[in-house]
Amino acid sequence: MAKLQGKGIFVWKIPKCEGGDVQQIASVARDAALTHVIIKVANGIWKYNYDWDRHIDFCPPLVQSLRRRGIEPWGWHYVFGEDPIREARIAVERVNTLGLRGYVINAEAHYKRARNRHAAAEIFMRELRRGVGRDVLLALSSYRYPSLHPELPWNQFLRVCDLNMPQVYWIHAHNPAEQLEQTLRAFASPDIDAPPPIVPTGSAFSEHGWTASASEVRAFLDAARALNLDAVNFWEWHAARDRLPPDMWATISEYDWENGVPEPLDIAVAYIDALNARNPANVAALYASNAVHITSSFTTRGRAAIEGWYRQLFGRVLPDAVFTLANYSGAGSVRHLTWTADSSTGRVVDGRDTIGLNPAGEIVYHYTFFTVR
Known part of the structure; x- marks a missing residue:
């Protein structure tokens, strides 16, 4: 049919x-x-x-x-x-x-x-x-x-x-x-x-x-x-x-139906793409100005502070890393994703994140867990 x-x-x-x-x-x-x-x-x-x-x-x-x-x-x-x-x-x-x-x-x-x-x-x-x-x-x-x-x-x-x-x-x-x-x-x-x-x-x-x-x-x-x-x-x-x-x-x-609007990237995909660009400002741009980013060790508030966290991630924790999205689920305002990374100083095989979005599609809440081996 x-x-x-x-x-x-x-x-x-x-x-x-x-x-x-x-x-x-x-x-x-x-x-x-x-x-x-x-x-x-x-x-x-x-x-x-x-x-x-x-x-x-x-x-x-x-x-x-x-x-x-x-x-x-x-x-x-x-x-x-x-x-x-x-x-x-x-x-x-x-x-x-x-x-x-x-x-x-x-x-x-x-x-x-x-x-x-x-x-x-x-x-x-x-x-x-x-x-x-x-x-x-x-x-x-x-x-x-x-x-x-x-x-x-x-x-x-x-x-x-x-x-x-x-x-x-x-x-x-x-x-x-x-x-x-x-x-x-x-x-x-x-x-x-x-x-x-x-x-x-x-x-x-x-x-x-x-x-x-x-x-x-x-x-x-x-x-x-x-x-x-x-x-x-x-x-x-x-x-x-x-x-x-x-x-x-x-x-x-x-109206060009085939090319009228590119298929929007899901925030999970956009986030991993931004990590692979290794530009802290680009990653921080995905967040709302009042966003909260939480790890097992730190709670970071505000887009400027979150940009600083990614500067540390790319510079010291996982330099030259290549990130891979393993899987993601969720819809609307919540996403759950798993990911891996290979860097010059170690590997991540257990990355687990939960992302919460505001109505504008910006990240307002982000919990991330990973260990470097």
Whole structure:
């Protein structure tokens, strides 16, 4: 099963995107380095982006145009939950007829009000998976904070889905990075039985007088990369292209997903790297100004004093040492690491450290133990 990576966007109404010109949609998507475009193909028990008067399906030409340009077309489907068997049938038909490799289930307010919604979601997902097979990726698109929407049958959907695409819409706020991080924490809740990998959907639209800005979209993309997420999406093509200032689409288009943000070094790795540079000031720069460094013999307080301790370490205790990180564990504000060192005057084989970090990622507490042999 292929992995979803890179930037993508939702398409709601094909005729409103680039005037309905599917070749132009595909060309713009290619120029923006999008890897996938998610097209609405069904609504409840009915096909979508389909002209019922003229019996014209707008989806196949767009699917084909995207695929010719190396972009993966996905489908999305707004579900209601009142008739799960027929909703599953139209989903399977659209996936198989269009040759889709990915399908997004969009469940929101209507599903929260549906009768027997938990059983409906279970039936729908079972029939959908049975009909499309294991090679089609399935994803859920819904609210970003599940605890605020307990009526939704989260587990019945997510147990079968390969991906979770929460709608990280920072409406009436301007803090996309913080809301993305909070979304990841929300889905790590024990109330979610088997959370699949997250591919968040960011805001590229305006609503009720609020508008997402290009700088916020950039911050959202940067945060997703820094959090090591494989892919992101945006809602929605028509708004981003035609209703918002040009810098919105330019930001999405020009963002280099592969190289947007280098993968940050964990503090354990950064610390050993700094030791191997053997520059006391560089090591001390990892500490907060009020940091405390503790060994079996000394307690050193403050960045300046800690720099002096490392000057002694590099000059007298372990001159010309090469440090090796053996292992590390922990997350958030705490790390535990083990390390070894080889120097011109002896070896360390039992290095054990505990590091505590402040919210800015600086070391505020550091206990280190080692013996030189």
